[in-house]
Amino acid sequence: xxxxxxxxxxxxxxxxxxxxxxxxxxxxxxxxxxxxxxxxxxxxxxxxxxxxxxxxxxxxxxxxxxxxxxxxxxxxxxxxxxxxxxxxxxxxxxxxxxxxxxxxxxxxxxxx
Amino acid sequence: xxxxxxxxxxxxxxxxxxxxxxxxxxxxxxxxxxxxxxxxxxxxxxxxxxxxxxxxxxxxxxxxxxxxxxxxxxxxxxxxxxxxxxxxxxxxxxxxxxxxxxxxxxxxxx
Numbered sequence: 205x206x207x208x209x210x211x212x213x214x215x216x217x218x219x220x221x222x223x224x225x226x227x228x229x230x231x232x233x234x235x236x237x238x239x240x241x242x243x244x245x246x247x248x249x250x251x252x253x254x255x256x257x258x259x260x261x262x263x264x265x266x267x268x269x270x271x272x273x274x275x276x277x278x279x280x281x282x283x284x285x286x287x288x289x290x291x292x293x294x295x296x297x298x299x300x301x302x303x304x305x306x307x308x309x310x311x312x313x314x315x316x
Numbered sequence: 317x318x319x320x321x322x323x324x325x326x327x328x329x330x331x332x333x334x335x336x337x338x339x340x341x342x343x344x345x346x347x348x349x350x351x352x353x354x355x356x357x358x359x360x361x362x363x364x365x366x367x368x369x370x371x372x373x374x375x376x377x378x379x380x381x382x383x384x385x386x387x388x389x390x391x392x393x394x395x396x397x398x399x400x401x402x403x404x405x406x407x408x409x410x411x412x413x414x415x416x417x418x419x420x421x422x423x424x425x426x
Binding site for chain 2: 237239245246247249252260295297302303304305306307308309310
């Protein structure tokens with residue numbers, strides 16, 4: 205597609221449930237990132253995929269968070285046993301040759 | 317670990333005035349990016365600065381990079397209301413991982 209596509213755009217879930225967030229990067233971009241943005245805050249790095257290399261998971265806040273990228277394209281961020289503090293906008297981005305990130309519209313997660 | 321700090325965090329300025337937003341970072345990096353975020357929206361790329369001394373301009377915004385001082389500036393000339401948004405700088409850290417600054421929320425009033 206023309207841009208980074210994320211789904212769902214909004215997700216409301218109950219505490220303790222698992223959620224999956226999907227990201228479809230720009231075609232041909234080898235790098236894919238997940239960031240988290242809490243209300244009125246900056247961007248918190250979560251995880252980074254580059255080609256076939258092992259992902260950089262150093263930003264994942266707990267073992268309830270995981271992500272995978274299948275076939276070097278689509279990525280899924282999974283949050284298990286969601287907590288209220290997980291409520292945030294989850295942003296996905298892919299990068300072009302200059303390293304410039306192109307962001308999706310985000311998935312807004314609300315944990316009740 | 318890389319830290320990226322912006323100041324001010326909040327800027328309220330009158331239309332027509334000039335101002336500069338500063339972005340300091342703690343470790344060596346040769347690449348710096350500026351992004352704009354409108355309320356409820358995602359981030360839009362403004363500038364990519366790839367070398368020491370790089371200067372880029374687009375309309376009323378001009379960005380520069382001093383890698384020796386570990387400093388980038390985003391200068392606003394003759395501000396207009398449409399520039400109201402949150403501006404983030406981001407620095408490349410250890411092969412393409414971008415670390416973002418805290419953001420500067422800019423509000424331009426008549």
